[in-house]
Amino acid sequence: MTDDAAPDLRASDADRERVAEILRDALAEGRLDMEEFEERLDATYRARTYGELAPITRDLPAARGVAAPAVSLTKDPAPEGGWADxxxxxxxxxxxxxxxxxxxxxxxxxxxxxxxxxxxxxxxxxxxxxxxxxxxxxxxxxxxxxxxxxxxxxxxxxxxxxxxxxxxxxxxxxxxxxxxxxxxxxxxxxxxxxxxxxxxxxxxKLPRAEKQRLREERRRQKLERKEARKQLGGASGYHDPLNLHGRSSERYREERGER
Structure with a gap:
């Protein structure tokens, strides 16, 4: 089965990390600038399915000029480099x-x-x-x-x-x-x-790559918390009777007679 054959299949954290690693390599090689890298990284950690992950790395080659699959459905453990290496x-x-x-x-x-x-x-x-x-x-x-x-x-x-x-x-x-x-x-x-x-x-001190990974993990967690709050707000039926979010602070003060 290929990635394109199951676009609605839910992606795992390991799948998102594999895509993030491809993006980090592309940034180091100059294939992406910092703005593109951050945009794609945010999209990676927001992705929920293979169909959402696949386009993120479709235009990026892998090492040695071989086209890289966007994600892999094989859940093999990632190789761990040890001190012996x-x-x-x-x-x-x-x-x-x-x-x-x-x-x-x-x-x-x-x-x-x-x-x-x-x-x-x-x-x-x-x-x-x-x-x-x-x-x-x-x-x-x-x-x-x-x-x-x-x-x-x-x-x-x-x-x-x-x-x-x-x-x-x-x-x-x-x-x-x-x-x-x-x-x-x-x-x-x-x-x-x-x-x-x-x-x-x-x-x-932590190696630079590990510090970068931790920053990206914190960013991913922040996005997930934001999405969870958004979904919770929608589910609770909260509404804004005064339309505070739709009015500027200046307009709000004017209506209250403070200006």
Missing amino acids: RIVGGDDGGTSTWAVAVMGGFQRKGRWTAPRRFNCFAFWGGGEIDLREANFVDREVVINAVAIMGGVDVIVPPGIEVVVRGIGVMGGFDHREEGEPGDPGAPRVVVTGFAFWGGVGVQR
Whole structure:
């Protein structure tokens, strides 16, 4: 049975999420601008049937130039990427093994491969080491940070164990993210080094894609609540005897003699 053969079949949340994922890919590739993306995403979360979902992605190709079905009637579980896929192993030294910021800054973020040991130095400057979307050469990564009148921020995603062993003199290392156990198979990040009149911070943040997914989920829930209130109002037989919704606030004040 094809999607077109059952346009009135009710769509599931998983079906809507598959369409939303196609839209996110199209936005990243420049096939949709932000306004088109938001319009189609709102339509996706409002859709109740396959017939409503199908037109949303009909003009969007899938990866590698193959036309993507709008939705699938097969309720296969979505593949889940695990930590094992992000630990590449081997003798690879990683995308970058060191960074220096002297009266300036550095960043390591996005899709990069963290080495077994990353050395960085900040003097009158700052650096950011973002591991949320990174791959890892090994199960344990050591970040050796030296901050002299400067700072280094290490950002890790949930599920990673963090150990902080640095020494601070008139400066410090952030230990707040220690003690949280890691997910099975997740890498371990050891933050060490020296801070003098400076600091090394550790933050735990959601990956950007997950934050975007949560924003879209909140938007979907908001639309569903709005639709539910609308249906409840219609079912209750509520009417507006004063036509307050049909008159402007200025007209209403005039009629009350306030102007």
